[in-house]
Amino acid sequence: MSRSAHPAGPRHADVLPEGHYHAPPADLNALDEKVWAHTVSRNPEGVVTVGGREVTQLAEEFGTPAYFLDEDDFRSRCKAWRDAFGSDADVFYAGKAFLSRAVVRWLDEEGLNLDVCSATELTVALSAGMPAERIAYHGNNKSLAEIERAIEAGVGRIVLDSFQEIARVAHTAQRLGKRQRVQIRVTVGVEAHTHEFIATAHEDQKFGIGLAGGQAAEAVRRALQLDSLELIGIHSHIGSQIFDMAGFEVSARRVVRLLAEIRDEHGVELPEIDLGGGLGIAYTSDDDPREPHEIAKALGEIVTRECEAARLATPRISVEPGRAIVGPTAFTLYEVGTVKPLPGLRTYVSVDGGMSDNIRTALYDAEYSVALVSRRSDAEPMLARVVGKHCESGDIVVKDAFLPADLAPGDLLAVPATGAYCRSMASNYNHALRPPVVAVKDGQARVVVRRETEEDLLRLDVG
Ligand code: LLP
Numbered sequence: 464m465s466r467s468a469h470p471a472g473p474r475h476a477d478v479l480p481e482g483h484y485h486a487p488p489a490d491l492n493a494l495d496e497k498v499w500a501h502t503v504s505r506n507p508e509g510v511v512t513v514g515g516r517e518v519t520q521l522a523e524e525f526g527t528p529a530y531f532l533d534e535d536d537f538r539s540r541c542k543a544w545r546d547a548f549g550s551d552a553d554v555f556y557a558g559k560a561f562l563s564r565a566v567v568r569w570l571d572e573e574g575l576n577l578d579v580c581s582a583t584e585l586t587v588a589l590s591a592g593m594p595a596e597r598i599a600y601h602g603n604n605k606s607l608a609e610i611e612r613a614i615e616a617g618v619g620r621i622v623l624d625s626f627q628e629i630a631r632v633a634h635t636a637q638r639l640g641k642r643q644r645v646q647i648r649v650t651v652g653v654e655a656h657t658h659e660f661i662a663t664a665h666e667d668q669k670f671g672i673g674l675a676g677g678q679a680a681e682a683v684r685r686a687l688q689l690d691s692l693e694l695i696g697i698h699s700h701i702g703s704q705i706f707d708m709a710g711f712e713v714s715a716r717r718v719v720r721l722l723a724e725i726r727d728e729h730g731v732e733l734p735e736i737d738l739g740g741g742l743g744i745a746y747t748s749d750d751d752p753r754e755p756h757e758i759a760k761a762l763g764e765i766v767t768r769e770c771e772a773a774r775l776a777t778p779r780i781s782v783e784p785g786r787a788i789v790g791p792t793a794f795t796l797y798e799v800g801t802v803k804p805l806p807g808l809r810t811y812v813s814v815d816g817g818m819s820d821n822i823r824t825a826l827y828d829a830e831y832s833v834a835l836v837s838r839r840s841d842a843e844p845m846l847a848r849v850v851g852k853h854c855e856s857g858d859i860v861v862k863d864a865f866l867p868a869d870l871a872p873g874d875l876l877a878v879p880a881t882g883a884y885c886r887s888m889a890s891n892y893n894h895a896l897r898p899p900v901v902a903v904k905d906g907q908a909r910v911v912v913r914r915e916t917e918e919d920l921l922r923l924d925v926g
Contacts, residue, residue: 487844487865488748491835497745498832498879500533500792502903509839511877514903518796518836521908522875525901528816530886532793532911534569534904537882540755540788541573547755548782552763555599557740557785558584560883565902565911566789567591576619578740578783582609589616599646599737599783603670610635620644622698622737624671629685629692636691646698646737647672647686649679651717653701653710670700674717683725696778697721700739703786706752708761711738715765723773732776738762740783744790746880747832752787786883793882793900795820796836797860799874800852809846812866814876817851818858819895821878821885825857833861837875840867849876853893886912894920 494503494511503513510517513531521531544554555578556570562579567588570577577593579585580601588598595617602609603624610628613621614636623629623645636643650671666673672682679697686694699714718736726732744752762780770777797814804810823829833849844865851858860878889897896915901908 491844491865491867492839492841494834495748495832497748497750498791500794500879500882501536501539502533503794503879505836505839511834511836513794514908515906516903516908518875518877521901521903522796522798522837524908525899525910526914527796527798527875528814528820528898529796529914530793530820530881530898530900531796531908532789532882532900532902534902536792537566537789538569538573540792541570541575544755544782544784544788545574547759548780549759551779552759553779553781555737555781555783556788557783558588559887560785561789561793561885561887561900562587563900563912564591567593571597576781578785582606582612585609585613585616585618595619599781601648605631607631607635611639614639614641614643620646620695622646622648623682623686624648626672626682626685629682629689633686633689633691642691642693644693644695645686646696646735647679647682647694648698648700649674649682649718649721651699651701651714653713653717671698674721679721680724680728683721683729687729687731694733696733696735696737698737698739700737700783701741703741704743705741706743706750708753708758711741711758711762712765714738715762716769719766719769719773719775719778722770722775722778726773726775733778735779735781736766737781737783740785740787742784742787744786744880744883747830755784755787758782790883791880793885794877794879795881795885795898797849797876797878799870799872799876801872802870804845809848809863810866810870812847812849812870812876813852814849814860815852816895816898817853817860818855819851819853819890819892820898821860821881822888822890823884824859824862828862831861831864831878831880833864833866833876833878835867835870835874836877840869842867842869844868845870849878853895891915891920896920 505511555576557578576597578599596619598618600613600618600621648671650673654665672679686692697718699718701710701714801813818825845868847864847866849861899910899914900912902911
């Protein structure tokens with residue numbers, strides 16, 4: 464699902480089997496800064512380091528598989544988004560990409576807001592001290608209990624996703640004697656160029672209220688009539704891992720048009736629009752993501768232009784990047800267990816994790832890069848597939864990769880750009896113990912989410 468899924472580059476069809484791989488890189492020891500966290504490099508001894516720590520030491524201290532998160536990189540991406548959007552806009556980090564208390568504290572310190580989509584994400588955020596008014600609460604089927612929790616906590620906004628929810632939130636707020644700030648999530652009818660499972664603005668899917676057919680206008684009508692709701696704006700999220708700005712521009716244009724219709728019908732100018740998250744990151748060297756300042760400029764210009772045309776005051780813009788902040792900041796470290804050459808095909812390299820710590824390859828056909836990180840190797844490149852240890856042939860971590868032909872059990876491999884939607888979508892398949900997340904900064908490494916233990920799993924098994 465990365466843009467590089469079907470590269471036009473050389474296929475080596477005469478020597479290699481069918482596949483979507485690229486030409487072997489000129490130097491297998493090189494680490495493309497596009498896909499690795501900022502502080503990652505290979506030291507003169509050939510060992511890769513992050514935040515000043517060698518991966519070999521980290522593996523010894525924390526075990527494998529494990530996610531290592533570059534704190535400086537995370538903070539610098541927060542700053543880049545905040546600076547790009549400036550004081551006239553708000554950046555909400557999408558906690559679904561990866562959420563922990565340490566991350567919440569970093570976000571708070573860096574001046575970002577937070578988007579949560581479950582009561583438990585809200586609990587994590589509040590327990591780490593994120594002020595409730597800087598939290599947006601999302602979801603297409605929030606339970607009454609969740610709605611009550613969010614309103615009681617005083618979240619800054621609830622994003623309404625259906626007609627039932629408009630009534631539920633209004634009723635709950637009224638019962639609690641509160642007036643809740645809300646946005647209405649609309650479906651703008653954009654076909655985002657990404658994997659079907661993570662595109663969210665075409666009409667035939669579960670999120671939002673359709674602009675087409677006047678449903679969104681009707682939702683606005685209802686919300687404006689309810690005293691316990693303060694409708695502050697319109698929300699649109701078109702999908703995830705998107706590189707093409709065209710979809711965001713169409714979305715912004717349609718949202719502004721709705722604001723103009725609302726002004727014409729109700730005499731009310733809603734003060735905010737939220738254009739969601741979804742910016743793509745580089746998983747392989749072929750991906751060229753947009754920088755936050757380019758995105759801020761493109762969105763700002765389109766909104767200003769459309770508002771001028773409609774004679775509307777420019778609303779405050781918010782965005783909700785998740786992957787673009789945390790994705791590139793972490794890698795997963797694995798130890799090689801077996802190396803199995805299949806003559807004429809490829810070499811299967813089994814590592815000590817798999818689809819339980821990264822489901823994205825199996826679920827979205829996602830592409831990843833991988834490197835031997837515990838040593839340098841000048842061996843020839845071999846076509847490899849990095850697989851996990853689960854009982855399933857679809858348990859693939861990196862579908863096609865070139866690794867040095869002298870790869871052996873005990874070597875450490877790292878898969879970069881696993882900060883988003885890997886730990887957060889990790890499972891206990893085959894009773895795998897979910898790996899820890901270790902934050903690394905200035906030569907210090909500390910566990911921010913610990914590894915699960917057998918006791919953790921047995922505690923749940925009460926039969
Ligand atoms: N805002 C809303 C309302 C969302 O639904 C999402 C993601 C985001 C923001 C953040 O999107 P991001 O900037 O991270 O792309 N599990 C999939 C991604 C699902 C995204 C769901 N919503 C994956 O691994 O690619």
